Amino acid sequence: MVVPAKSLGKPPADRPSAAGDRLTEAIELLFFAYRDFISDPDEILAEYDFGRAHHRVVHFVSRNPGITVAELLNILRITKQSLARVLKQLIERGFVAQETGKQDRRQRLLYLTASGRELEERLAAPQRARVAAALEKAGPGAEDAWRTVLLELVNDEDRTEVEHRIARAPVEQR
Amino acid sequence: MVVPAKSLGKPPADRPSAAGDRLTEAIELLFFAYRDFISDPDEILAEYDFGRAHHRVVHFVSRNPGITVAELLNILRITKQSLARVLKQLIERGFVAQETGKQDRRQRLLYLTASGRELEERLAAPQRARVAAALEKAGPGAEDAWRTVLLELVNDEDRTEVEHRIARAPVEQR
DNA sequence: AAAATATGTCAACATGGCTGACATAAAATG
DNA sequence: CATTTTATGTCAGCCATGTTGACATATTTT
Incomplete structure (x- = not known):
């Protein structure tokens, strides 16, 4: 134990790292937990030739049927160009459907199709x-x-x- | 527990999504928490022209002074080629130093330099x-x-x- | 002496972020 | 009603960071 006394300056153990730091440990735990948590659906996604970006979209459309593109962007915090790429694939391959908004016909409301719901359940199962x-x-x-x-x-x-x-409840107003 | 008769028609609210699902909510919370949690250091990293991959390396080298490349790979779960890219930059620019292992001279033991420790502290502060x-x-x-x-x-x-x-304590044997 | 291990490196490719520019349709506004 | 704003889509290109596969070197193990 006690690392070799090491190079340049102090042996690290003064504060920010090394041992005994509850906060740092909590941060690190979050890394490990998240690392394994998100690894679950990867194999399933690979079957479909999808990635984690697709998973996120499927999840949030599932959770918010009728969500608009703008809302989805606000959740994911990515650019519309990034979203467009995966969303287009999900739509083309029939996992997500679009509907024109009834109050505001500029909006494209997003829904999962039956296949989309099936995929969502497969992905969610191991995480749940x-x-x-x-x-x-x-x-x-x-x-x-x-x-x-x-x-x-x-x-x-x-x-x-x-x-x-x-x-x-499903979404808000619309 | 019992995945309900699926769907295909019904307005989603039966189980996999919509409201009232504690497990799904917990999963979603993890997404939001992690999203914001990792956003903290990004601005600091940008000053150095580094990315999140560099952050991870700096963090784990800080926490494990003298860690070997193999151990780091096992933690990060990425390929050595991916690691090599960011590690090389960190070494070239003087944030990480290498030392030949004393017991096993094939190993390259990794340490933060003074600059590396400084960077680590800056990155860790907002997360802490x-x-x-x-x-x-x-x-x-x-x-x-x-x-x-x-x-x-x-x-x-x-x-x-x-x-x-x-x-x-810092690392294990070595 | 031969095999296994730890590390490094080259090359090529994929995913999913990003910026910037521009287009269209619909709604909101003066 | 003319104008502006908003919601969305799309093209093009760049960057970071993940991947595979092949191969080289030094060192340790067998």
């Missing part, structure tokens, strides 16, 4: 199982704490919106 | 602040729950290793 197992192992009460911390990690400006998004 | 604030808001006990759930999200095969990694 993983989270369910983790929450169960962590015991009762862990879920609330877990959710609270995650929500608090979100940018202040976005927290209200996220809060609404994660528990609500 | 964000996590600290979130844990505080969530109240006492939240941290343990949070850590437990994250650890349980990790692949079974990797959990022991991650456990050792997040709380331990």
Whole structure:
């Protein structure tokens, strides 16, 4: 233990890293958890020749049937050109359908098709199982704490919106 | 648990998505939290013309002074060619230093230089602040729950290793 | 001496971000 | 009603970072 006394300057253990830093450990845990969490659907996506970008779109369209392109962009925080690439493929191959908005005919409301819903369920299944197992192992009460911390990690400006998004009827108005 | 009769017709609200699904909500929260969490260091990285890949390397070298290339690859789960690209830049520009292993002279042990430590601290600061604030808001006990759930999200095969990694003296033997 | 291991490197390719420019249709506005 | 703004789409090209496959070198292990 005790790293070799090492090169240039202080042996690292003063503060920002090395051992015993609860905060850094929490940050690192988030990396590992997320790394494995997002690895689940990759094999399924590969069957379809899709990537993680497609997964995100399928997920959020599933969660927000009738979502507009603008809303989706706001969630994903990517450019419309980036979104267009994957969205086009999802539409061409029949996983996502568009409908012209009724109030505002400029909008393209997005929905999953039957195939899209099937894909979504396949992708979600392993992630749901993983989270369910983790929450169960962590015991009762862990879920609330877990959710609270995650929500608090979100940018202040976005927290209200996220809060609404994660528990609500299908979409909003339209 | 029981994937409901699927759909094809019904307005989505039966299970996989829409409202009222605690598990799906938790998954989505993880997306939003991670989205904002990793956005913090981006501006700092841009100053150096570095990307997130560089951040990851700096972080794990900081946390594991003297780590070998093979260990780093195992953590990051990328190919050595991918790692080589960013590692080379970090070394050339003086943020990471290499040393030949003393027991095994084939190994290249990695360390942060003084500049590397400085960069690491700059990058870590906003993330530490964000996590600290979130844990505080969530109240006492939240941290343990949070850590437990994250650890349980990790692949079974990797959990022991991650456990050792997040709380331990610098590296192992070498 | 031979095989295995740790690392590095070259080349080519894919995904999914990005910027900038421009086009169209529909809605909103004065 | 003419003009402007908004929602969306699209073309072209660039960049970061992931991938595979092949091969080279030094060192350790067998």
